[in-house]
Amino acid sequence: MLNFSVEKTDSRARLGRLELPHGTVRTPCFMPVGTQGTVKTLTPAEIAEAGAEIIVCNTYHLYLRPGHKRIQAAGGLSKFMGWNQPILTDSGGFQVYSLAAMTRVSDEGAEFQSHVDGSRHLFTPELVVEIQEALGADIAMCLDECPPYPVSRPVAEAGVARTTLWADRCSAARQPGTNLFGIVQGATFTDLREQSAKSLVALDLPGYAIGGLCLGEPSEVTYDMVGRVTALLPADRPRYLMGAGYPEDIIAATKLGVDMFDCVLPTRNGRTGTAFTSRGRVVIRNAIHADDSAPLDDACDCYACRTFSRAYLRHLFMVGEALGPKLLTLHNVRFFQRLMLGIRTAIEQGGFESWSSEFLRRYQPARGQSPGPESDTGDCPQTNGS
């Protein structure tokens, strides 16, 4: 079962401990995304060494391949993939809407065609809970309806109604001990967001997520929605903003009382040659790095930064060696864990506001490069979540 405690607050920011079946997570936390039961290019030992205490895996992908029953028979996802710390599984709803073909949604569930072999499937609220329980998730997510951005009010309204209906059915279907989070929807309509939050809080779930944001809307709108929702969520439950991956967004949402984050940005950008550093984003293929003997980030303690020059990392990418994407992924995952460590330390010391001003002064916000879809791997820009 889940046990969450807020140990310190700094304005609305919270320092917390989230105790889960496979271990304790310090919050605010960032969860690397291991879509198909692997954080691409990294071993579980490397993920843990980077400081991650929980990862996100994806129900849609694992249901299709290798199948949740096969993973259950193998002893659960943690054992199957060799990661003995907590796992949050998303409900698969986001992939059904973004990745699968010919999706038909009704109150019964979401019927879709597999992107792998074209076979047809129906995700009901009951089935996605059953799949996540078979996987042995520490935290399971309710099936939700996540419309794309922008969306009309009638569609957003219907999405909120269905998300509430499905959350109720997910909650009724879960076994005792399943840590089920509800997902607040409502697009960018303030009253719908508030209505969604209130309806889900009435279900008395162990935690709450905010979905359907960070989809391309202006950041002021994102923060407005997040602030309104966190104000309505119970103070003693963890809050998870799905798909927020830019450091400036993580900092802003932490100030609004969010405890958990995930995004494919560090891993996807790492594989394509973009590093997040304390001085902003670095595109390693750029010619300026060809003779640069400096590390990727002189403030970073990861293996890649301790060992290799920018010139060597650029070389790996230019000749297409697999070690390049691996080292940049390793660095990016560590960068986000160091970011969260900095945030937690600052909250603990009561200086989050000044710490974040100083961090953002040095850091060049990474806007302008959307995570974007990546069809060959199945990662999705939002967490693979929602």
Ligand SMILES: [Zn+2]
């Ligand atoms: Zn590094």
